[in-house]
Structures are given as C-alpha cells and as structure tokens.
Amino acid sequence: MSILRFPAFAAKKVVLRGGASAVLCAAVLSLPVAAQQTSRDSSREPGMPASSGMRLMSPYRAAQVSGASYANSARTYALISAGNMYLSLQDAIALALENNLDIQVQRYNPMIAGTELKRAKGGGLLRGLDYNIRELPQGVGGPGGPLLTTLGASASLSQVSAASADLAVINQQETNLSVQSAIPYSDGSPVPAYDPFLDLAVNANHTSTPQTTAFTTGTYNLLQNQVSGDGSYEQGFSTGTNFSLNYVANRYKTGSLRSDYNPYTTGSLGITITQPLLRGFGIDVNRRFIRIAGNEEKIADLVFNQQLITTVSSVIRLYWDLVSLRADVRVKEQELATAQKLYDNNKQQVEVGTLAPLQLKQAAAEVARAKQDLINSQSLVDQQEIILKNVLTRTGASDPSLDSVHIIPLDHITVPKSDNLPSVGALVAEALRNRPDLAQAQIEIANAGLSLKGSKNELLPQLNIVAGATDNALAGSVNPLPPVGSPPGAPRSPDPFLLGGAGTVLSQIFQRNFPDYGIGFQLNIPLRNRVAQADVARDRLQVRQSEVRLKQAQNQVRVEVQNALVTLGRARASYDAAVETRQLQQEALDAEQQRFSVGQSTSFFVIQYERDLAQARSTEVIAMGDYAKAKAALDRALGATLTSNNISLTEARTGIVNRSPTPIPSER
Numbered sequence: 162m163s164i165l166r167f168p169a170f171a172a173k174k175v176v177l178r179g180g181a182s183a184v185l186c187a188a189v190l191s192l193p194v195a196a197q198q199t200s201r202d203s204s205r206e207p208g209m210p211a212s213s214g215m216r217l218m219s220p221y222r223a224a225q226v227s228g229a230s231y232a233n234s235a236r237t238y239a240l241i242s243a244g245n246m247y248l249s250l251q252d253a254i255a256l257a258l259e260n261n262l263d264i265q266v267q268r269y270n271p272m273i274a275g276t277e278l279k280r281a282k283g284g285g286l287l288r289g290l291d292y293n294i295r296e297l298p299q300g301v302g303g304p305g306g307p308l309l310t311t312l313g314a315s316a317s318l319s320q321v322s323a324a325s326a327d328l329a330v331i332n333q334q335e336t337n338l339s340v341q342s343a344i345p346y347s348d349g350s351p352v353p354a355y356d357p358f359l360d361l362a363v364n365a366n367h368t369s370t371p372q373t374t375a376f377t378t379g380t381y382n383l384l385q386n387q388v389s390g391d392g393s394y395e396q397g398f399s400t401g402t403n404f405s406l407n408y409v410a411n412r413y414k415t416g417s418l419r420s421d422y423n424p425y426t427t428g429s430l431g432i433t434i435t436q437p438l439l440r441g442f443g444i445d446v447n448r449r450f451i452r453i454a455g456n457e458e459k460i461a462d463l464v465f466n467q468q469l470i471t472t473v474s475s476v477i478r479l480y481w482d483l484v485s486l487r488a489d490v491r492v493k494e495q496e497l498a499t500a501q502k503l504y505d506n507n508k509q510q511v512e513v514g515t516l517a518p519l520q521l522k523q524a525a526a527e528v529a530r531a532k533q534d535l536i537n538s539q540s541l542v543d544q545q546e547i548i549l550k551n552v553l554t555r556t557g558a559s560d561p562s563l564d565s566v567h568i569i570p571l572d573h574i575t576v577p578k579s580d581n582l583p584s585v586g587a588l589v590a591e592a593l594r595n596r597p598d599l600a601q602a603q604i605e606i607a608n609a610g611l612s613l614k615g616s617k618n619e620l621l622p623q624l625n626i627v628a629g630a631t632d633n634a635l636a637g638s639v640n641p642l643p644p645v646g647s648p649p650g651a652p653r654s655p656d657p658f659l660l661g662g663a664g665t666v667l668s669q670i671f672q673r674n675f676p677d678y679g680i681g682f683q684l685n686i687p688l689r690n691r692v693a694q695a696d697v698a699r700d701r702l703q704v705r706q707s708e709v710r711l712k713q714a715q716n717q718v719r720v721e722v723q724n725a726l727v728t729l730g731r732a733r734a735s736y737d738a739a740v741e742t743r744q745l746q747q748e749a750l751d752a753e754q755q756r757f758s759v760g761q762s763t764s765f766f767v768i769q770y771e772r773d774l775a776q777a778r779s780t781e782v783i784a785m786g787d788y789a790k791a792k793a794a795l796d797r798a799l800g801a802t803l804t805s806n807n808i809s810l811t812e813a814r815t816g817i818v819n820r821s822p823t824p825i826p827s828e829r
Contacts, residue, residue: 233554233563234259239822241566249571249823250480254806256553257476258813263295263333265555267468268814274454274461281454284354284397290457292339292601294468297475297552298331301544303482303786304489304779331548338464340602340710341609342703347696349615350441352450353397363390379418379645386414399444401437406430410666418645421655425637428666431677433629439621446618449611456604456611463601466803469813470597473806474797476552478790483545484570485786489779490538496775497531503771504528507764520764527768531775571823574785576736585723588799592722593715595800602711609704616700619693623685630678634669636661718798725795732791736784743777750774 236256240246248256258264270291277287370383391409398404407430414424441447504524510516546568551557558564582588593599636659643649659665669675687693750770756762796802803810812818 229265231555233556233560234816236818236822237554238562240825242825244566245569246563246566247569247571247823247825248480250477251806251820252571252823253476253480253549253553254473254808255818255820255822257472258808258818259816260553260555261472261476262555263297263468263472264813265816267294267465268816270461270464271458271814274458277457278451278454281450283356284352285450286348287450287454287457289345290461290464292460292464293335293337294464294471296334296336296471297479298333298548300479300482300548301330301486301541303485303783303790304538304541330544338467338598338601339605340707340714341605342706344703346609346612346700346703347616347619349449349612349696350446350618350621352447352615353399353401353403353441354395355397355399357394357396360393360395361390362392364388375645377419378416380416382416384416388412399447401441401443401447403435405433405435407433416642417640418642420640421653422635422637422659423640423642425635425659426662426666428634428670429631430670431629431631433627435625435627437623437625439624440618441623443618446614449615453608453611456608460601460604463597463604465814466597466810467601469808469810470797470800470802473808474793474802477793477802477806479545479549479552480570480572481574481786481789481793483542483549483568484572484574484789485782486538486542486545487570488782488785490535490542492775492778492782493531493535493538495778496771497528497535499771499775500524500527500531500768503764503767516764523768524764527771571826574789576733576785576788580729580733582726582729585726588726589719589722591801592718592799596718597800599711599714599718602707602714606704606707606711609700609707613697613700613704616693616697620690620697622687623683625683626680627683628678628680630676632670632673633675633677634666635659635675636663636665636669638662721798722795725791725798729788729791729795732784732788736781736788739777739781739784743774743781746770746774746777 234256236252236259240248240252274290277290281287364387366387366389368383368385368387370385372378372381372383375381389409389411391407393405393407395403395405408428409431410426410428412424412426417423436442504521504527507516507521507524511518511521547558549568550563550566554560554563556563583591638660639653639655643651644653661668750767750773753762753767753770757764757767793802796805802808803813809818
C-alpha cells in the first residue's frame with residue numbers, strides 16, 4: 162500500500178491550530194476515509210443538516226446580497242383617495258424613510274463597512290468607504306414677495322419665469338463629509354495573513370537514468386518510480402509571528418542493486434517560526450487595520466444618520482413650501498374673486514351711467530392680472546408636487562398611477578407665541594455634541610493616527626529571528642533484488658530499525674529519531690530609507706490637514722447655529738409685521754370701499770388697496786412658511802432633526818415604519 166494518499170480536503174483550519182503536526186499528517190494519509198465521507202455526503206437526503214464537508218466549502222462561496230426593491234411602500238397608495246394624496250408631515254417623513262433612494266443607498270454603507278472588518282481580520286488591506294451624502298432638490302420654494310410694512314405701498318408686478326425648467330430647482334447636490342485627503346495614507350508595514358493557508362501537492366514520476374558506472378547502483382540503467390507529496394500549513398498572528406508547518410513524504414521503488422531497502426519511504430515534518438523584532442513587531446501595529454475597520458463601522462452608521470438628517474430636513478422644507486404655495490393659491494383665488502366682484506359692480510354702474518367706462522376697463526385689467534397670478538401660483542404648486550413625489554417614492558414619475566395624483570397637505574403652519582430657546586452657547590454645545598458629521602470626522606482623525614503608526618513602523622530596519630526544527634524518517638522493505646555479485650536469494654542484512662511502512666515513518670518522526678534544528682537572524686537595513694521617510698512625513702502632514710478641516714467643520718457648525726437663530730428671530734419678526742400689515746391693509750381697503758360706495762373714490766384706488774391686501778396676505782403666508790423652515794433649519798444645525806420628529810433609527814435602517822398612515826379626512 163502506498164504511503165502517500167492525499168484527501169481532497171484536509172482537516173478544518175481551526176483544528177490545525179492545536180496539535181497541527183498530528184492532524185496534518187493524519188490528513189495526508191486519509192484519502193480513502195475522505196473519499197468515503199464525500200460519497201456519503203453526496204447521498205444526503207434534501208432537508209437533512211449540512212455535512213461537515215459542506216460547511217468546509219462555505220469559505221469558498223460568494224456571499225449572497227439581496228436585490229433592491231423598487232416598488233413603493235403600501236403607505237404610498239393607502240394615502241390616496243379620489244385622485245388626491247392626503248399627506249401629513251409625519252406621513253411625508255414616513256414615506257421618505259420607506260421609499261427615498263438616497264436613504265436606501267446609505268443603507269448599504271454599514272454592510273460595506275462589515276466587509277471591511279471581515280477583510281481586515283483576514284489580514285487584508287482596507288478598500289475604504291463612501292462618505293458622500295446627497296441633498297434633496299431645493300424645490301420651487303414658497304411664494305416669493307417682499308414684506309410690506311406700509312399702507313398703500315405699490316404692489317409687486319406679476320412675473321413669469323423665462324426658463325421652462327430651472328435646473329437648480331430639481332437637481333440634487335452631493336457633499337463629501339470626509340475631512341481626510343482624497344489621497345490615501347501609505348499602507349505602512351505589512352500585516353500578517355491571519356487567515357491560515359493550507360497547501361497540498363502530490364506528484365508521481367517514473368525515471369530512467371543511464372549510469373556512467375555500475376559501482377553506485379549496480380546497474381547501468383537506473384529505473385525508479387517515485388510518488389511524492391507535501392502539505393504545509395501557514396498562519397500569521399497579531400504579534401507579527403509567522404508559523405509554518407510542513408510535511409513531506411516520498412515513496413521510492415528503485416532498480417538499484419545496492420540499496421538494502423526497496424521500496425522505501427522518506428518523510429519529514431518541519432516547523433518554522435519567524436518573529437519580527439523591529440519592523441512588523443507588536444500587536445498594536447499589526448491589528449491597526451482591524452481597529453480602523455471597526456471604526457469604519459461606526460463611521461458608516463454616522464454617515465447614514467447624517468444622510469437621514471439631511472433628507473428629513475429637506476422633506477420638511479419641501480412639505481412646508483407646498484403648504485405655503487397652496488395657501489398662496491387660496492390668497493390668489495380670493496384676490497381674483499374680489500377683482501371679479503369689483504368688475505361686476507363697475508359694469509352695473511357703467512350700464513346705468515353712474516360710472517365712467519374707463520373705470521370698467523381698469524377693473525377688467527385687474528381681473529386679468531389676478532387670473533395670471535393665480536395660474537402662476539397653481540403652476541408652482543404643480544412643480545412642487547412633482548418634486549415631492551419623486552422624493553417620497555421609489556418610482557418617481559414612472560408610476561402612471563401617481564402621475565395625476567395631487568398632494569393635499571393635512572398639516573398647517575402655526576407660529577407659537579415664543580420659542581423659549583436656550584442661550585447661544587448652550588445651543589452650540591448641543592450641536593457640537595450631537596452632530597453626526599462631527600463625530601464621524603473625529604473618528605476619521607483617530608483612524609489617521611492608527612495609519613500613522615504603520616507608516617512610522619515601516620521606518621525601522623527589518624530584523625527577524627527565524628527558528629526551525631525538522632524531524633526526518635526512513636522506512637522500507639528488504640530489497641528483493643540480489644546484491645551486486647551475489648546469486649539470487651542471497652541474504653541482505655539491513656538495519657531492522659528502518660524496516661516498516663507508514664507507521665514506522667510516523668513513529669520515527671514523533672519520536673524525533675533523526676532531528677534537525679536551527680536558529681538564525683535576518684537583518685535588512687535600508688541605508689537611506691527615503692521612501693519610508695517621505696511616507697511618514699506625508700501622512701503626518703495629511704493628519705494635520707484633517708485636524709484643520711475638523712476645526713473648520715466645528716467653526717462652520719457654530720456659524721450654522723448662530724445663523725439659524727438669527728433667521729428664526731427674523732422670521733418671527735417678519736411674521737408679526739406681516740400679520741399687523743395684513744390687518745391694517747384690510748382696514749384701509751374697507752375704508753376705501755366705503756368712500757367708493759358714496760362716490761368719494763374711484764375704482765383705481767380700490768384696485769390699488771385690493772392689490773395691497775392681496776400682497777399682504779401672500780407676505781403673511783411667506784412669513785409663516787419662512788418660520789417653519791427656519792425652525793427645521795435650526796433643528797438640522799443642532800443635529801436634533803431625528804429626535805424632534807420622533808424618528809426611530811431602527812425603522813430608518815430597515816425602511817419599515819410601523820406607524821399607521823394618517824386617516825384620510827371624511828370631508829374633502
């Protein structure tokens with residue numbers, strides 16, 4: 162029986178770490194057993210537990226990644242009735258969590274970070290993360306118009322956009338949150354391969370070698386059949402240690418007349434340990450990529466949170482803009498109705514001869530202007546609805562069932578009497594504490610410090626201590642060929658200690674009958690070392706750049722908080738002024754209409770006061786919308802958008818929102 166029988170799969174890698182020598186040798190000799198096991202596994206009935214052989218195959222199979230769904234959530238259609246989508250702010254946020262594709266893109270980032278950690282634990286270099294987040298479109302904004310604070314001010318002119326589509330309104334912008342340079346840090350000193358490697362090889366050879374003399378082998382044509390095999394196991398450890406176990410066996414059947422053993426088998430089992438003492442030494446250095454990858458998992462979560470804040474804040478802004486635009490449509494409808502009423506009254510007076518025809522033409526022109534303003538306001542509502550439907554659904558404009566649906570917002574803007582906000586310093590401290598983009602930047606700088614350790618370690622010379630031990634063995638049968646010059650059947654006298662087969666070979670190896678051992682040092686000194694020095698210098702400079710960018714980001718957060726507070730205060734003041742202006746304009750119009758009814762005024766002045774009142778109403782709507790958006794902007798600057806809107810991170814990460822849709826009003 163041949164000593165060299167190799168299995169298709171040896172032993173489990175985790176088993177090889179303990180008693181590796183015995184297991185590897187047993188694996189090399191266990192081909193028949195493995196073949197029988199494979200045969201039994203192939204006959205396994207469906208539904209039975211997977212065999213150990215199938216589990217061994219799992220590292221060599223690609224991980225399955227489920228495909229993305231592009232169907233809208235059920236909530237999308239539950240909110241539709243009679244061609245309208247009745248939408249509260251909470252429903253809009255829920256739809257964004259369920260359907261928004263920007264959030265869906267970021268859901269993959271934590272999973273990608275998980276693959277980074279797995280790669281680092283195997284001893285691989287990191288591939289990096291995507292730090293980009295996307296801003297939603299700006300939308301058409303609220304109804305524009307200057308704030309009126311004086312009675313009888315001239316009305317703004319009606320305006321029609323010269324462009325059929327303003328790309329700034331519908332385009333999204335991408336922002337990179339990373340404070341690090343786009344150029345990566347140097348790889349630094351190599352890290353060990355933590356995943357073990359098992360190499361097996363089997364070879365069979367037949368040789369026919371002519372001899373110049375028969376003295377050595379007893380023949381002029383040496384025939385030899387050789388079956389050789391070797392197996393090796395290699396693994397690296399966090400200390401930088403590299404462990405290698407190698408087993409080699411050769412079985413010879415020879416035509417030599419002088420050999421006392423034929424066939425015979427040689428075997429050796431060797432262990433080699435290499436330990437760096439300078440470059441590549443130390444757990445802290447060799448596990449740096451694992452720590453960086455662990456931090457990347459935190460960064461991926463923080464980038465996802467920042468995308469969530471960005472998207473939800475933009476949805477709130479777009480929603481309140483739609484509320485303001487629809488309110489402005491109602492103002493324009495009232496304006497048209499008032500202009501139409503004035504026209505009808507003037508027409509009756511012209512017909513009875515109590516009013517000049519010129520004033521009827523002025524009233525007719527006012528009706529036409531009011532119609533144009535109403536059309537413009539309605540078109541802005543339509544544009545805003547298109548943008549919102551694209552943001553809140555996965556299908557966007559490609560779903561014909563949503564194409565003709567109009568969005569009816571159910572919430573209304575309310576301005577509280579006071580905001581009762583903490584001091585600026587307290588709000589800035591809250592923002593610096595809660596903003597995920599700042600937390601992510603700080604972890605990035607910590608990762609940069611870990612990378613710098615690897616760069617600095619590469620400056621050191623390479624000094625390794627290498628120790629090895631090998632146990633050799635030889636066993637065989639008595640050569641049946643006659644010795645040179647002896648008749649057939651002449652006795653041979655080989656050493657009985659070397660007689661035997663595979664068992665004798667293994668016994669000699671583990672009893673260390675023929676040991677070899679040695680120890681040595683390897684020293685490699687780069688005499689100028691300019692590449693490593695340049696890498697360390699550059700990495701340090703890039704770390705300093707990252708620290709400056711973090712400081713810039715912190716300063717920017719302070720500016721954002723202060724600016725949001727100023728904007729909120731201005732919005733409140735504008736709203737108070739707009740309310741007062743609208744009340745005064747109403748009183749002025751009522752007085753002018755009374756004067757007109759007794760013939761003391763003309764329709765021109767009445768039209769002017771009606772325009773002023775319509776403008777004041779629109780300005781009040783604008784001020785309310787500005788306040789709502791300023792409050793949302795302050796929440797975003799503070800990093801409080803998610804808590805202010807009761808958003809569950811678990812629901813956001815899964816895309817499954819458990820809240821029930823807002824009931825559709827019974828009276829529509």
